[in-house]
Amino acid sequence: MKFVRVFLKVLLGLVVFILLFLAVSLAPVDETPYQQMPYYTHTKERLAQLPAIPAATTPLRAGWAKASITPPYATPTGGYGARRGKQWHIIADSIFARAIVLDNGGTKAALIGLDLLITPPTVVEALKKRLPEVGLRWENIYTGAIHSHNSIGGWAPGIVGQLIAGGYDEKLVVRITDGIINAIRVAQQNMAPVQVGFGQVDASDHIYNRIGFSGPTGPLDGMVHLLKLKKATGESALLCTFSGHATLYEDDMWNYLSRDYPGSLVDRLEKKSADFAVFMAGAVGSTGPQARGKTDFQEIRNYAGDLALRIERTVPQIQTTTDSTLGILTLPLGLREPHPRVIGNWRVRPWLFYAVYGDYPSDLKALRIGQTVLLGTPCDYSGEFVADFKPLAAQKGVNLMITSFDGGYIGYVTPDKYYNRTTYETRDMNWFGPYNGAYFEEMMMGLLKKM
Template identity: 25%
Template sequence: MTFQAGAAQVDITPPLGTLINGDFITHYARFIHDPLFAKALVLQQGDTRVALVIVDICAMPRDFLDAVKIRIQDETGLLPQNVLIASTHTHAAGSIASLLLGAADLPYRQKLPGLLVESVKMASQNLRPAKIGFGAVDVPEHVVCRRFFMKEGYVAHNPVSGGVDGVKTNPFGDEQQIDRRVVPVDPQVGFLAVKGSDDQWISLLANYSLHYVGDWENGTITADYFGVFSNEIGRLLNAGPAFVGMMSNGTSGEANIWDFLDPDRYPKAHFAKSDLIGKAIAGKVFEALQTIDWQDNPVLSAQYADVETGVRKPSAEELEAATLLVAETHYENIQHLDMDVLRRIYAREQVLLNDYPDINVFPVQAIRIGDGQIGALGGEFFAETGLRLKENRSPYFTITMANGYIGYIPPAHEIERGGYETWRCRTSFLEPGAEEAIRTKLAELLEK
């Protein structure tokens, strides 16, 4: 049986005026710096076909993606459980999900499914005999933990509980009060390289646990460093125009590039930092590609499961207090953040979260390609999760924001410490044991 692969990309750049989420409030697209894409890589071995789709967008909820997968099945025959669709998590793209006060853009949400389906159809039409290779390279200089233990006496307010957190996320203005970072992050870039049997490049899918760079002005449309990497790796490889470079987001829930301990080590101009970082990662991947082993007849398989987890909700007393605060707040007038504004934003979150089901069904997926494996999880996981999944597995990487999005899923001990990623809301609401249950299920699928 001949292994085949095909890749394609479809422009999904939203028009000016489109709503942008990913911040505490809604922004509107005023400037398009670079185009956004849905990028698809389809692999086939015998009767088994798998699609990997990476989309330049902040977040895509499960109900949206489940419907897209049904359309993909209707038009290509690909089984939904064999399709992985993930957001890069750029915070400068069209919005199809309501996150905090960042609203969804309904016209863009209606337009996007057809574009995602088209990317998979085009990639399927481009199938040809191929070979693959996995690799990894450490790039520790561009990813740091954004959660900090602060010096004694520092008060890290929690706008949900009204209490004090044990850690502070992104301590803007309080850099002198930092004691130390909370945890190590994952410095590794894993990648899957795909060439035709004729040695012509088809695609390269990389994975890095760096949240996003965000060196642009609000109102900008950009693929961030994910797009820079994709373009630069194609240039370095001297690949043709049909080549599709792809960068996915790893377990980056508590990681970013805003280095509060060394804030001046990057250029300050808009797009300068994302350009530097994307090109630096591409350069290291290019070097690592020189020594990878190619597999021309890799085994291909996929596993999929749902994990039921409990939901954290406000108590009756918390809900009553939140409702009173919402009733007196003019959310349309919010422009700047302070602790009072955060209390009001998160009060609204409690009211909306109260209507959620008591049980959440979470998608977990594992894909084997030759001697390598890829895990897929539908939320923002901490580096600890990814590093534990990598133990005794190589080649392996985890793609997050895949097949759905419900926000942060921190380990139980990090929820106990507190910090922005743990504040109960519609983007952080699973019970403390959810991370362990989800990670355990993914490990089981990978063993299969």
């Protein structure tokens, strides 16, 4: 009997502990409309206070360079799924930081493309300290990533960081940051006047909507967007954005360090279409690649090869013109409390989220180069939103490129009407609650108008 009493007391204590833990760890989803929230008011005020783009005082000049950030030792793999930070041991292709630096006398900006899963928040914080070494600040920087799930990990502390990118290694943060700084420095040394041009080609047949199984969905952004810079010498750089997830390697291929299809594509473009190329993931949220091939390596060659053929036919048709317009804006982004849902309509409280993930500032970015505007987001941003921006871009007479992973990371942003669907993108990876779709659109359109 004594044993039973002890057992019941222990069981009761355990139940009480679990109930207390749940009480302090969980809360119901807050469905207050975002327009009524303080974070919205503060972000809208910051948007209104952003300055106008300074006028050019010189012709637009640009320079470009890349720096290898491939580690000399095996590291965790930066990806999701079954990888779980397992270490790669085979280098399928090298990893780079790429930079295009632009200057028109009134504005200086650097566009940074990283062969990583995302732009790591830890790297952003390091850059904020080190950019003055090359005469820049974070407000001068527009970043993006290829979103390969087989690239370098180890750049994110915390439990969630461990799941996404493996064990944290400060040396990798330093290595990535060094690469960015070095690429900027070299790019600044080869700057010259450039002409600017824009083109695009349809590749909708290469993508599908991953949440389509859960019900009706809208059209995705299936265009490959191209921004061309050309020096008087004929030397050219090409920025390419596309909304296909770089996930052609299956989970069990974690042993390879690779840029996935964007790496193969960039290598091909630098042989036939431009002297220098940068790829950035576009609005990739919930967008999967349509793979064709018997092996992952075949799929990558076929995917990149077909995209390259379409781009190679398009690039000669891009007319470059002299245009010194250049501007960059950074909008610090307020957010609703963290809302990762765990049981029904219950979500973890902020203290627990920040304990396992961390609390990183996030921004929206806008970069105008000539008649093209880039809008950068700190998330996997859904391609279904892109159509909503086209009327405003047409009204303003500009071309539009929307990219993901501009520094900081807040999970997925998908259309609000899908919020209660039980999919990975809309539930597991929606970290900051309802109405983010409308909120992001409003702030991004505000940036577009400012440009």
